Amino acid sequence: xxxxxxxTMRIGELAERTGVSxxxxxxxxxxxxxxxxxxxxxxxxxxxxxxxxxANIRDLVHAGLTxxxxxxxxxxxxxxxxxxxxxxxxxxxxxxxxxLEKLDHQIASLSEYRERLVDYIGRHQEALAEQDDG
Amino acid sequence: xxxxxxxTMRIGELAERTGVSxxxxxxxxxxxxxxxxxxxxxxxxxxxxxxxxxANIRDLVHAGLTxxxxxxxxxxxxxxxxxxxxxxxxxxxxxxxxxLEKLDHQIASLSEYRERLVDYIGRHQEALAEQDDG
DNA sequence: TAAAACCGTGACACGGGTGTCAACGTCAAG
DNA sequence: CTTGACGTTGACACCCGTGTCACGGTTTTA
Numbered sequence: 664x665x666x667x668x669x670x671t672m673r674i675g676e677l678a679e680r681t682g683v684s685x686x687x688x689x690x691x692x693x694x695x696x697x698x699x700x701x702x703x704x705x706x707x708x709x710x711x712x713x714x715x716x717x718a719n720i721r722d723l724v725h726a727g728l729t730x731x732x733x734x735x736x737x738x739x740x741x742x743x744x745x746x747x748x749x750x751x752x753x754x755x756x757x758x759x760x761x762x763l764e765k766l767d768h769q770i771a772s773l774s775e776y777r778e779r780l781v782d783y784i785g786r787h788q789e790a791l792a793e794q795d796d797g
Numbered sequence: 798x799x800x801x802x803x804x805t806m807r808i809g810e811l812a813e814r815t816g817v818s819x820x821x822x823x824x825x826x827x828x829x830x831x832x833x834x835x836x837x838x839x840x841x842x843x844x845x846x847x848x849x850x851x852a853n854i855r856d857l858v859h860a861g862l863t864x865x866x867x868x869x870x871x872x873x874x875x876x877x878x879x880x881x882x883x884x885x886x887x888x889x890x891x892x893x894x895x896x897l898e899k900l901d902h903q904i905a906s907l908s909e910y911r912e913r914l915v916d917y918i919g920r921h922q923e924a925l926a927e928q929d930d931g
Numbered sequence: 932t933a934a935a936a937c938c939g940t941g942a943c944a945c946g947g948g949t950g951t952c953a954a955c956g957t958c959a960a961g
Numbered sequence: 962c963t964t965g966a967c968g969t970t971g972a973c974a975c976c977c978g979t980g981t982c983a984c985g986g987t988t989t990t991a
C-alpha cells in the first residue's frame with residue numbers, strides 16, 4: 664500500500680474509483696483492454712495506467728462504441744492518458760475512420776428522427792401542456 | 798389477387814418490397830407493431846397500411862431505436878403514413894420526449910468522440926497519406 | 932479464532948433484433 | 962402425383978456488455 668513507484672490497487676478500489684463494475688473490469692481484461700499484475704495470492708493489482716484506461720473505456724463504451732471499436736485506439740496508446748488531452752496516434756486512426764462512417768450514419772439517422780419528433784412536439788405542445796404531469 | 802379494395806400481399810412479397818426479412822416481419826407482428834389478417838389457409842395477408850408501417854419501423858429500428866421506443870408513436874397512428882410527412886400525434890410525444898433525452902445524450906457522446914477522432918486524424922493525416930491504401 | 936469483507940473462477944441469464952433450422956401445411960405447375 | 966416454392970410455428974444461436982449466483986480461497990477486523 665505504501666509502495667511509492669506506483670499506486671497499486673485491487674479490483675474493488677478500481678471499481679469504486681472509475682465507476683466500472685468489477686465484472687466489467689474483469690471482462691475488459693479478458694478482452695485484453697486492460698492489464699493487471701497478479702499478487703502472490705492471485706488478486707489483480709492495477710496501476711494508474713489501468714485506471715486511466717478503464718475510465719476511458721468506460722466513457723467510450725458509454726458513448727455507444729463497442730470494445731472492438733475501441734481496441735485499435737487502445738493498441739496505439741491513445742487511451743493511456745485521460746481522453747480530454749489528445750495524444751499522438753496514427754494507425755488507430757484508420758479504423759477510427761471506418762468507425763466514424765458508421766457513427767455519422769447513426770448520428771444522422773437519430774438526428775433525423777429527433778427532428779421529426781421535435782416537430783411533433785412543437786405542433787402539439789398545447790395538448791401536452793394541458794396534462795403536464797411529466 | 799385482383800381484389801380492388803386493398804392490395805393484399807403475403808409475407809414474401811412484403812419482405813421484398815420493404816427489405817424487411819420475413820423473420821422480422823413476424824417478429825414485428827408478434828410485438829404488436831404490425832397486423833396481418835389471416836387467409837383461410839393460415840397465411841398472413843398484409844394490406845398497404847402494414848406495408849407503410851413496416852417500412853417506417855424499418856427506418857426507425859435502423860436508426861437505433863428499439864421497438865419499445867417506437868411503439869407509442871405507432872399506437873398514436875404516427876407511423877401510418879410514410880415518415881416523410883408528419884401526421885397529427887399527441888400522447889406518443891410524451892414518451893417521445895423521454896426517448897429524446899437519451900437520444901441526445903447518445904448523440905452528444907458520439908459526437909464528442911467523433912470530434913476527438915477527427916482531431917487525431919487531422920494531426921496525423923500525413924502519416925496516413927504515406928500509406929494510403931484505405 | 933471467528934466473522935465479515937474481499938478476491939478468484941465458472942456458469943447462466945438478460946435484452947433486442949435477427950438468422951437459421953426443423954418439421955409440417957398449402958398451392959400451383961409439371 | 963410429385964416437385965418445388967412458399968407459408969406456418971417453435972426452437973436454438975448469435976452478439977456484447979453486464980448482472981448475478983455459486984463455491985471456494987484470502988485478508989482484515991472484531
